[in-house]
Amino acid sequence: MACPHANVEALLSELQPSEPMLCVWPDRIAAQLRRFQGGFPGEVLYAIKANPLASVLRTLCAAGLRHFDVASIAEIEAVTAIRRDAGLFFHNPVKSRDAIRVSASLPQIHSFAVDHADELAKCMAETDRRDIQIAVRMATQRADAAQDFSTKFGAAPAEAAQILRAAHQAGFACGLTFHVGTQCRNPQAYSDALAACGEIAAVAGVPLASIDVGGGFPAAHEGEIVPPLETYFDAIGRSFRDLHIEGCRLLCEPGRALVAQACAVLVQVVHRRDGRLHINDGVAGSFGELSFLDRRVPARLYRRRGTDVRGVDGEPTTFTLVGPLAFDTRDELPGRYALPADAREGDWILLGELGAYATCLAADFLAYRQPLDATVAEWPWIDARERDHAA
Ligand SMILES: Cc1ncc(COP(=O)(O)O)c(C=O)c1O
Known part of the structure; x- marks a missing residue:
């Protein structure tokens, strides 16, 4: 299947999305x-x-x-x-x-x-x-x-x-x-x-x-x-x-x-406060199952540089990722995420392993819309992370 986007960087450079997006490989x-x-x-x-x-x-x-x-x-x-x-x-x-x-x-x-x-x-x-x-x-x-x-x-x-x-x-x-x-x-x-x-x-x-x-x-x-x-x-x-x-x-x-390993959700950081990154998706959106099953996913940070967007691999520190819900204190992803210490508003985070029971469980709360989706050719994780040794 032809993929409109060569890689995540190309997708971000072209679309610079301010709404969550589902990437499909x-x-x-x-x-x-x-x-x-x-x-x-x-x-x-x-x-x-x-x-x-x-x-x-x-x-x-x-x-x-x-x-x-x-x-x-x-x-x-x-x-x-x-x-x-x-x-x-x-x-x-x-x-x-x-x-x-x-x-x-x-x-x-x-x-x-x-x-x-x-x-x-x-x-x-x-x-x-x-x-x-x-x-x-x-x-x-x-x-x-x-x-x-x-x-x-x-x-x-x-x-x-x-x-x-x-x-x-x-x-x-x-x-x-x-x-x-x-x-x-x-x-x-x-x-x-x-x-x-x-x-x-x-x-x-x-x-x-x-x-x-x-x-x-x-x-x-x-x-x-x-x-x-x-x-x-x-x-x-x-x-x-x-x-x-x-x-x-x-x-x-x-x-x-x-399908689980074949999709990822791209979110944008809308605010940073101490060790917390506020992102534009949460448990009422793509991350309901993560919260329900107490599961973590791989994460990667991207940043705009001029007109292009690139991956950032700076010295990491750990963050809590929180969603947009005000009344639900549990609108946060389980665990802490190691991301470059200078992560900031406007950066994007690619959250992997979200091909199954993720965006399809999203509710309409906060007039949330099902994320747009895009197909991508190149796999972004350097360490391919095939833990089920048979691959
Ligand atoms: C009847 C039926 N078949 C298949 C599935 C898929 O299960 P899984 O995603 O665990 O492979 C489900 C999941 O709810 C199901 O209810």
């Missing part, structure tokens, strides 16, 4: 997709909710991705506007009747996830189509993940078996799906969940058309050592083969791990 998204497609022992979908930006979806489609996990009609519209024949897996297990009806009218819909008998009943009432697969979402054991999803979604094993049987009797092809929790640091969580799938299918006595292991694959976030993705792929492949289920497809639907 399409090459990194494409490389991570190749890594998944080359290593995962099944089919790869993208969970659009992690980052629904058109440039991200365009990059994935151009790199050959065909199948997507969607959670809303708006996501369906976003991806089919780019790829008309996108295969859609509506795997949010709780859906409105409208969402079921509208999505079922589209030939691109392959699958609905459900995790309760009432949700299956809704699907049966709202569409006559029986060529849409039903993927029963089962709850998983709590794993070492940044956020557990099974407290909210997923049927217990006996219930999952009952839903499978009911869907099968209603004439649907059936599968199982799960989500071990986002940023899951333990590949064994997938193996345990796959073993549970085998038990549920045996209890239900229903042929499984597919098992979708969901998302949860970790990104190598700053300050975290996570196993390489290949360890997950191997564990999943082994555990899936151990099930010996004839004719069953294996799928995954990563969000975070595909």
Whole structure:
């Protein structure tokens, strides 16, 4: 994909933005997709909710991705506007009747996830189509993940078996799906969940058309050592083969791990006070997840010199970065940031590793607008920071 900006300096020199901007490195998204497609022992979908930006979806489609996990009609519209024949897996297990009806009218819909008998009943009432697969979402054991999803979604094993049987009797092809929790640091969580799938299918006595292991694959976030993705792929492949289920497809639907490392947010320093830099974005904007997960990101300072903007690498000191909210004392990024000691108003800071669950979580508070985005070719971090040793 052609990138309008050669590097961050060129982007800043041309635009000198006074609003936050999202920088996207399409090459990194494409490389991570190749890594998944080359290593995962099944089919790869993208969970659009992690980052629904058109440039991200365009990059994935151009790199050959065909199948997507969607959670809303708006996501369906976003991806089919780019790829008309996108295969859609509506795997949010709780859906409105409208969402079921509208999505079922589209030939691109392959699958609905459900995790309760009432949700299956809704699907049966709202569409006559029986060529849409039903993927029963089962709850998983709590794993070492940044956020557990099974407290909210997923049927217990006996219930999952009952839903499978009911869907099968209603004439649907059936599968199982799960989500071990986002940023899951333990590949064994997938193996345990796959073993549970085998038990549920045996209890239900229903042929499984597919098992979708969901998302949860970790990104190598700053300050975290996570196993390489290949360890997950191997564990999943082994555990899936151990099930010996004839004719069953294996799928995954990563969000975070595909896009997290491929975007950064450019903010401007609007004020300096002692050890604090006030920036023009905060927890109600691009940094909600950083605050929620108590996570830090890499940072780099840029400054205007004449008409150009350059990176600054002066003697560092540590700063607290605070956002624009007045009433929320927590509108500050977790941790302290080592930046050149003379950082000042008007400088820009590039904050990395914000490709997933960042700008898409921004609220309208303070009439905040979704940041503009721009694609960039050259990667700005000198020490490439590939901590998941497999890259
Ligand atoms: C159904 C489903 N699939 C996939 C994902 C993507 O998860 P992750 O970003 O952890 O890979 C999510 C995240 O919420 C999800 O709910």
